[in-house]
Amino acid sequence: xxxxxxxxxxxxxxxxxxxxxxxxGLARELRARFDEVCNDxxxxxxxxxxxxxxxxxxxxxxxxxxxxxxALSKGxxxxxxxxxxxxxxxxxxxxxxxxxxxxxxxxxxAQYLAAKAGEAG
Numbered sequence: 001x002x003x004x005x006x007x008x009x010x011x012x013x014x015x016x017x018x019x020x021x022x023x024x025g026l027a028r029e030l031r032a033r034f035d036e037v038c039n040d041x042x043x044x045x046x047x048x049x050x051x052x053x054x055x056x057x058x059x060x061x062x063x064x065x066x067x068x069x070x071a072l073s074k075g076x077x078x079x080x081x082x083x084x085x086x087x088x089x090x091x092x093x094x095x096x097x098x099x100x101x102x103x104x105x106x107x108x109x110a111q112y113l114a115a116k117a118g119e120a121g
Contacts, residue, residue: 012060014053033059041097051097058093061086 004021008030017034020027037055038044044052065086072078 008060008063012057014056016060017056030059030063033062037097054093054097058090058097061090061093065090 005019006021006024007026008020009016017030020030022028022031034055035044037058038047038052041047041051041055047055065083068078068083068086
Protein backbone atom coordinates (compact mmCIF):
# COMPACT_ATOMS: atom_id res chain seq x y z
CA UNK A 1 0.00 0.00 0.00
CA UNK A 2 1.37 3.41 -0.95
CA UNK A 3 2.09 5.92 1.79
CA UNK A 4 -0.49 8.68 2.21
CA UNK A 5 0.64 12.32 2.19
CA UNK A 6 -0.39 15.31 4.31
CA UNK A 7 0.13 17.96 1.62
CA UNK A 8 -0.30 18.22 -2.13
CA UNK A 9 2.75 17.50 -4.31
CA UNK A 10 4.94 20.41 -5.42
CA UNK A 11 4.32 19.41 -9.05
CA UNK A 12 1.07 18.09 -10.45
CA UNK A 13 0.79 14.34 -10.88
CA UNK A 14 -2.32 12.32 -11.69
CA UNK A 15 -3.94 10.75 -8.65
CA UNK A 16 -2.51 13.28 -6.20
CA UNK A 17 -5.91 13.76 -4.58
CA UNK A 18 -6.23 10.07 -3.72
CA UNK A 19 -2.68 10.06 -2.31
CA UNK A 20 -3.66 12.50 0.45
CA UNK A 21 -4.19 11.12 3.93
CA UNK A 22 -7.89 11.51 4.72
CA UNK A 23 -7.17 12.03 8.42
CA UNK A 24 -6.03 15.58 7.63
CA GLY A 25 -8.30 18.53 7.03
CA LEU A 26 -6.62 19.45 3.76
CA ALA A 27 -7.47 16.08 2.22
CA ARG A 28 -11.07 16.29 3.40
CA GLU A 29 -11.42 19.86 2.13
CA LEU A 30 -9.99 19.11 -1.30
CA ARG A 31 -12.05 15.95 -1.71
CA ALA A 32 -15.16 17.94 -0.74
CA ARG A 33 -14.25 20.52 -3.40
CA PHE A 34 -13.78 17.73 -5.95
CA ASP A 35 -17.24 16.39 -5.11
CA GLU A 36 -18.74 19.88 -5.23
CA VAL A 37 -17.31 20.63 -8.67
CA CYS A 38 -18.40 17.22 -9.98
CA ASN A 39 -21.89 17.78 -8.55
CA ASP A 40 -22.04 21.18 -10.24
CA UNK A 41 -21.30 19.37 -13.50
CA UNK A 42 -24.12 16.87 -13.00
CA UNK A 43 -22.38 14.30 -10.80
CA UNK A 44 -19.09 12.41 -11.01
CA UNK A 45 -20.87 9.38 -12.44
CA UNK A 46 -21.82 11.44 -15.50
CA UNK A 47 -18.34 12.84 -16.12
CA UNK A 48 -15.83 11.30 -18.47
CA UNK A 49 -12.33 10.41 -17.33
CA UNK A 50 -11.06 13.54 -19.09
CA UNK A 51 -13.51 15.77 -17.24
CA UNK A 52 -12.62 14.25 -13.86
CA UNK A 53 -8.93 14.71 -14.73
CA UNK A 54 -9.56 18.38 -15.52
CA UNK A 55 -11.36 18.80 -12.19
CA UNK A 56 -8.37 17.29 -10.37
CA UNK A 57 -5.95 19.52 -12.30
CA UNK A 58 -8.07 22.57 -11.62
CA UNK A 59 -8.10 21.88 -7.90
CA UNK A 60 -4.33 21.46 -7.87
CA UNK A 61 -3.88 24.79 -9.68
CA UNK A 62 -6.39 26.50 -7.40
CA UNK A 63 -4.48 25.32 -4.34
CA UNK A 64 -1.10 26.26 -5.86
CA UNK A 65 -2.37 29.76 -6.68
CA UNK A 66 -3.64 30.20 -3.12
CA UNK A 67 -0.24 29.13 -1.77
CA UNK A 68 1.51 31.69 -3.99
CA UNK A 69 -0.88 34.43 -2.90
CA UNK A 70 -0.27 33.51 0.73
CA ALA A 71 3.51 33.75 0.19
CA LEU A 72 3.07 37.16 -1.43
CA SER A 73 0.97 38.41 1.50
CA LYS A 74 3.74 37.35 3.90
CA GLY A 75 6.47 39.02 1.86
CA UNK A 76 7.80 35.74 0.50
CA UNK A 77 8.96 34.85 -2.99
CA UNK A 78 6.37 35.49 -5.66
CA UNK A 79 6.80 34.98 -9.39
CA UNK A 80 4.08 37.00 -11.06
CA UNK A 81 4.74 35.34 -14.44
CA UNK A 82 4.16 31.84 -13.03
CA UNK A 83 1.12 33.07 -11.16
CA UNK A 84 -0.41 34.60 -14.31
CA UNK A 85 0.34 31.47 -16.32
CA UNK A 86 -1.30 29.27 -13.66
CA UNK A 87 -4.31 31.60 -13.37
CA UNK A 88 -4.77 31.51 -17.15
CA UNK A 89 -4.49 27.72 -17.13
CA UNK A 90 -7.09 27.48 -14.38
CA UNK A 91 -9.41 29.77 -16.32
CA UNK A 92 -8.97 27.55 -19.38
CA UNK A 93 -9.78 24.42 -17.40
CA UNK A 94 -12.89 25.98 -15.88
CA UNK A 95 -13.97 27.30 -19.28
CA UNK A 96 -13.55 23.83 -20.78
CA UNK A 97 -15.58 22.23 -17.98
CA UNK A 98 -18.22 24.95 -18.09
CA UNK A 99 -19.14 27.51 -15.52
CA UNK A 100 -22.85 26.73 -15.36
CA UNK A 101 -24.34 24.23 -12.95
CA UNK A 102 -25.96 21.21 -14.56
CA UNK A 103 -28.88 19.29 -13.19
CA UNK A 104 -28.54 15.68 -12.25
CA UNK A 105 -30.83 13.18 -13.91
CA UNK A 106 -33.41 12.30 -11.31
CA UNK A 107 -36.21 9.82 -11.84
CA UNK A 108 -39.77 11.01 -11.50
CA UNK A 109 -41.75 9.74 -8.51
CA ALA A 110 -43.29 6.78 -10.38
CA GLN A 111 -39.84 5.60 -11.56
CA TYR A 112 -38.41 5.98 -8.06
CA LEU A 113 -41.23 4.01 -6.46
CA ALA A 114 -41.01 1.29 -9.11
CA ALA A 115 -37.26 0.97 -8.51
CA LYS A 116 -37.78 0.78 -4.74
CA ALA A 117 -40.49 -1.86 -5.17
CA GLY A 118 -38.09 -3.86 -7.37
CA GLU A 119 -35.40 -3.70 -4.67
CA ALA A 120 -37.81 -4.89 -1.97
CA GLY A 121 -39.10 -7.79 -4.08
